[in-house]
Amino acid sequence: MARFFAWGAAAFLMLTGAFLLWQGRAQDTSLPPPPKARAATPFTVIPPTLPDAPASTPRTREQKRFGRADKDDDGRITQAELFDPRRKAFAKLDVNGNGTLSFEEWAAKTLTKFGSADKDHSGWLTPAEYATTAPPPPKTPRCGC
Numbered sequence: 510m511a512r513f514f515a516w517g518a519a520a521f522l523m524l525t526g527a528f529l530l531w532q533g534r535a536q537d538t539s540l541p542p543p544p545k546a547r548a549a550t551p552f553t554v555i556p557p558t559l560p561d562a563p564a565s566t567p568r569t570r571e572q573k574r575f576g577r578a579d580k581d582d583d584g585r586i587t588q589a590e591l592f593d594p595r596r597k598a599f600a601k602l603d604v605n606g607n608g609t610l611s612f613e614e615w616a617a618k619t620l621t622k623f624g625s626a627d628k629d630h631s632g633w634l635t636p637a638e639y640a641t642t643a644p645p646p647p648k649t650p651r652c653g654c
Contacts, residue, residue: 568576576582580590600606604614613620626634626642634642 575586578586578590580593599610602610602614602617604617622642623634626638628638629635
């Protein structure tokens with residue numbers, strides 16, 4: 510008996526859908542005429558002509574990257590230019606200044622973050638504690654201009 514009602518409901522829905530599709534077709538394809546242009550009045554403001562924007566040379570992504578690495582703009586990247594930013598980052602991590610990084614020095618920030626998130630000092634993080642370690646959401650600009 511349930512099959513009979515299911516068949517009836519399906520047939521009714523199919524017929525209803527076909528009827529709506531048939532009735533939904535466009536009847537009139539002509540567009541209304543465009544509005545008539547208004548004559549200029551004495552209050553019409555004509556914007557001043559702006560000067561042309563200065564021409565710029567298109568640079569590829571790789572050329573921009575090369576320009577950032579080439580600190581003295583001589584068209585070559587030396588080892589010193591390439592390694593100096595990395596030395597500063599390494600020096601920040603090398604707390605004891607011995608020239609090598611131990612695992613503890615390398616992971617100091619993560620260990621500190623773990624210790625501050627572990628509120629009950631249990632040695633593991635609960636889901637609520639782990640949620641406090643999430644990075645902040647990226648800042649979105651107020652205007653998409």
